[in-house]
Amino acid sequence: MRVRICFLAIVILCSFSFILVRSLNEEGRVLLEFKALLNDSNGYLASWNQLDSNPCNWTGIACTRLRTVTSVDLNGMNLSGTLSPLICKLHGLRKLNVSTNFISGPIPRDLSLCRSLEVLDLCTNRFHGVIPIQLTMIITLKKLYLCENYLFGSIPRQIGSLSSLQELVIYSNNLTGLIPPSTGKLRQLRIIRAGRNAFSGVIPPEISGCESLKVLGLAENLLEGSLPKQLEKLQNLTDLILWQNRLSGEIPPSVGNITRLEVLALHENYFTGSIPREIGKLTKMKRLYLYTNQLTGEIPREIGNLTDAAEIDFSENQLTGFIPKEFGQILNLKLLHLFENILLGPIPRELGELTLLEKLDLSINRLNGTIPRELQFLTYLVDLQLFDNQLEGTIPPLIGFYSNFSVLDMSANSLSGPIPAHFCRFQTLILLSVGSNKLSGNIPRDLKTCKSLTKLMLGDNWLTGSLPAELFNLQNLTALELHQNWLSGYISADLGKLKNLERLRLANNNFTGEIPPEIGNLTKIVGLNISSNQLTGHIPKELGSCVTIQRLDLSGNRFSGYIPQDLVPDTAVFQRMDSSNFAGNHRLCNSQRSHCQPLVPHSDSKLSWLVNGSQRQKILTITCMVIGSVFLITFLAICWAIKRREPAFVALEDQTKPDVMDSYYFPKKGFTYQGLVDATRNFSEDVLLGRGACGTVYKAEMSDGEVIAVKKLNSRGEGASSDNSFRAEISTLGKIRHRNIVKLYGFCYHQNSNLLLYEYMSKGSLGEQLQRGEKNCLLDWNARYRIALGAAEGLCYLHHDCRPQIVHRDIKSNNILLDELFQAHVGDFGLAKLIDLSYSKSMSAVAGSYGYIAPEYAYTMKVTEKCDIYSFGVVLLELITGKPPVQPLEQGGDLVNWVRRSIRNMVPTIEMFDARLDTNDKRTIHEMSLVLKIALFCTSNSPASRPTMREVVAMITEARGSSSLSTSSITSETPLEEANSSKEIDFVASP
Structure with missing residues (x-):
């Protein structure tokens, strides 16, 4: 025991x-x-x-x-x-x-x-x-x-006490105030990354005390003033990143003394003057971005000293003179963008020495001469854009034989000769645009190798012959433009093979025969124009299967027979049609009449200019006489009317200078130009509401107490009549009346100042509200839902109820403005265009804002309403997640990829939602999940898979009105599965 x-x-x-x-x-x-x-x-x-x-x-x-x-x-x-x-x-x-x-x-x-x-x-x-x-x-x-939090306030002024600090990374917050001068005491500091905040004031000269500094990143802030000359003391600096601020003045020559610079990013500011010659001292430069400023003068020849540079972008400035041949010395160059300047002269042959060049964009300039044949031997070239210049001669015959092109745009020049046969040797070409030239000959049969081609633009040339059968094997085509040529023959039944086609333009040619019934296979067609040909027979009933069509023009042909009522589908585009869509077809009858009578052309009907042989010269002579007479009579009538009638918009004289008569037009509110100056305190920064790509907005309290917003457009020294952004806004907003569209009260042009008068939005923009910290954010889910629905309805009005259709081109959270009741109003039409679907034109300048731009824009450079829908989907994701549209590269680079990546990683949905929202409410979680589905539907990589804005409005409405989305709103191919519980939702990856 x-x-x-x-x-x-x-x-x-x-x-x-x-x-x-x-x-x-x-x-x-x-x-x-x-x-x-x-x-x-x-x-x-x-x-x-x-x-x-x-x-x-x-x-x-x-x-x-x-x-x-x-x-x-x-x-x-x-x-x-x-x-x-x-x-x-x-x-x-x-x-x-x-x-x-x-x-x-x-x-x-x-x-x-x-x-x-x-x-x-x-x-x-x-x-x-x-x-x-x-x-x-x-x-x-x-x-x-x-970085990437919701911090606000300023950087502590005692930051200089951190004497051992080597890296300060605070980007993507809501920080404000000045950059503390004490930062200059941080002798060991190597990296400052403070972009995407709201820092203001100037760059402190004291920062030159950071003698070890290698990276200075202050992009996407509100910094003003000029570049401090003292920056030249930062001899270890490799990256100077200051883009998208409010910096102004000239780029100081002293920047050339920072000889270790590898990245200089000053784009999207307000720099003026010329590019300093001293920039040629930066021999270690790899990426040089000066685009979207107001730079003038010539590109210095010293640019050729930057022999290590891989990317140079001087686009969207006012640079003049010739393109320096010294660019040919930069043998490591992969990207050269000089588009949208005022450059003259020929394209230097020396650019053919750039054997590593991948992207060359010289579009929208005044270049002349021929396209250098040396360019056809650049084996790495994938993107060549030369459109909207004055180039002549033939297209180099071997263009595309050695190059693996994705984008090739030479439209809007004076090029002649045949279309080369080797464009698609490598079968990677996505966009081919050589329209609006003087090209002749047949459409080459070798285009059959362009299997990946989505846009083929050959319109407005002198092409002859028939449509090659090989053309109809390009089944990825979404746009085919062959209008205004001398093409003839039949339209093949093989046209029906192009089932992805969204836009087809065959107008103003010599096509004969009947429209093949296989045209009904084009179920995605949006714009169809086959006017002004010699087509005969009946309009095929199969055309009624094209229910997505928004623009149809069959005028100026020889169609006959009835248009049976039961063949006209019950869709908006067919219900809106009048006789002008069928004008010129003298044997075509309206079935609603008791006796078959020819359709009478509408007053604005389009008439064919194509007639047969001997009559053409006579018709042209008579037409010229008639047009000349009409112009003379119209001019005299306008002069008489201006003197006699009282306009709807009352002309207003400048009361301070009565002898000056510029363009002043306002509604009858009694505004005067001097009154606007007084109301904005002479456009003082004290009443500044914001700055955008097109101008600056001020708050104006008029003498009668009314508060309005005055937008002063950026001027290039041109008159109101030649300022594109001014005319675009006037021609759109001035006619629009919708509760979710910002109202335009009036406008004026005075001494190179273009002013727009808007309805004042007291709560600012949605972007500003979302950037606020947790305590200051006033947007709960109910408010965000109403904003989403209101903005969708406003955009829907632009897309579906305006004639012609209006594509916004720059939908983003900062362009959705909020009134006193947080009701959404779509605003800022500085980039708006009146889009005629059958006449859309390629543009090299970026339309839209980074993070919001649809993926197809990168290779098509064309804006459609589907681009707006993608951008709106990004706004929905902002509302749900609270995150900005641009994300770090390691997280996908943008918000759409971040969300998709999170879904693929099975991250619980509740963790993806903005932490400032109440995620304890089951109904809120459910509604946000449904709106998240809609957002991913809108941001589908395929434009054809995106809904229309009418469908988006219906889906958002249904998200609140029912317990789940019906299959009619979102199909079974939706990126998201339904919620399993209130706290966790399973996802499948989006397509």
Whole structure:
């Protein structure tokens, strides 16, 4: 018995000793307290076991040989909750990384107690509040990463106390105020990345004290003033990134003294003057971006010294003179963009020396001469855009034989000769546009190899012959434009093979025969124009299958027979048609008449100019006489009318200079130009509401107390009649009346100033509201839903109820304005165009804003309503996630890819939603999930898969009105599956 008792005592004693040995040490207990405030939904921290003696083998923990914790790295573990300052009880902690999680709340002030901390990484979370001043007390800190959160306020002016700091990364927050001059005390600082905030003021000259600085990134802020000359002291600087600010003045020649520069990004500012010759000193330059400024003068020949440069973009300025042949010395060049300037002369043959060149865009200039044959030997060239110039001669015959083209646009020149046969040797061409030239001969049969071609634009040339059978094997075509040529023969039944076709233009040719019934296979067709030919027979009933059509023109042919009522589908486009769509077909009858009588052309009907042989000269002579008479009579009538009648918009004289009569037009509100000057305090910064690509907006309180918004368009020294953005806005907004469209009250042109008067929106833009921190954001889900629906209805009105159709071209959250009741109003038509679907034109200048641009625009350079729908889908994603449209490259580069990646990774939907929203309400979660589906539907990679805005309005309405979306609204191919529970939703990847 005693033996058993002794044995039992020994066992108990040994067990107790074992427990003592296995007891978790102090640092382990600190980490468990730290973990207690975190929600580890994926179980990444399951190895944090209190039965261990120390935490050194735990996930994310690193220790010294003496088992002292030095690093806590919890990056990308899907953690939520708050950050506990108890972590600072780890006295040897040198690195704390909780980036890419969903941790919220303010940054704890007591993190200043981490006296040994060298790396603090809180990026890509949901922290809000200000940057605690106490962080500047961690004098050991070398790397401070606070990017992609909801922080507001300013950078602590004591930032200069962090004498050991090497990297400061705070981009993508809501930070404001000035860049502290004390930043210049950080002698060891190598990287500043503070872009995508709202910093204002000037770049402090004191920053030149950061003698170790390599990267200075302050893009996408509100910085003003000129570039400090003192920047030349930063002799270690490799990256100077200041794009999309309000910087102005000339680019100082001293920038050439920063000889280690590899990236200079000054684009999208207001720089004036010429490009300094000293830029040629930057011999290590790899990427030089000066586009979208107001630069003038010639491109300096010293540009040829930048022999290491891979990308140079000077587009969208006012540069003049010749293209320097010295570009040919930059043998590493892969991208050269000089489009939309005023460049003259020939294209230098020396560009053919750039054997690595991939993208060359010289469009929208005044270049003349021939296309250098040397360009046809550039084997890496994939994107060549020369459109809208004055180029002559033939297209080099081997163009495309050596080059693997994706985009080739030479339209709107004076090119002649045949179309080369080798465009598609590598079968990668997506866009081919050589329209509006003087090309002759037949359409080459070799186009049969263009299997990937989506846009073929050959219209407005001198092409002859029939349509080659090989053309109808290009089954990826979405646009085929062959109008205004001398093409003849029959329209083949093989046309029906082009089932992806959205736009077909065969007008003004000599086609004969009947329209093949296979045309009914074009179920995606949006615009169809076969007017002004010699087509005969009946209009095929199969045309009624083209229910997506929005523009149809069959006029100027020889069709006969009835248009049976039962063959006209019950769709809007057919119901809106009048006789002008069929005019000139003298044997065609309206079935609604009791006796078959020829259709009488509408007053605005289009008449054919194509007639047979001997009559053509006579008709042309008579036509010229008639047109001349009409112009003379019209001119005299206008002059008489101006003197006699009172216009709907009352002309207003400048009361300060009565002898000056510019264009002043307003509704009858009694506004005067001087009144606008007084109301805006002479366009003072104090009443500034915002700046955009087209102009600056001011708040104006008129003498009668009415508050309006005055937009002063950026002027290029041209009159109102020649300012494209001015005319675009006037021709659209002036005629629009809709509750979800910003009203245009009036406009004027005065001494090179173009002014637009808008309805004032007291709550600013949706983008501004979404950028606010958690405490200041006024948008709950109900408000966001109403904004989504209102903006959709406004855009739907532009797409479906305006004639001609209006495509906005720049839908983004900053262009959705909010009134006092947070009702949405679509605004800023600075880039708006009146789009005639059958007359859309290629444009090289980017239409839209980064993060919102539809993927197909990159290779088509054409804007359709489907581009608007993609952009609107991005806005919906902003409303749901609270994230900006542009994301870091490691997260996909943009919001759409981030959402898709999150879905692929099976991230719970609730974690994707904006943390400022109430995610405890099941109905809210369900509605947001449905709107998320709609957003991904809108942002489909395929334009044809995107809904119309009418469908979007219906789906958003239905998201709130029913428990789930019907199959008629979103098909089974929708990117998202239905919700399984209120807290977690399963996803499948979008197509």
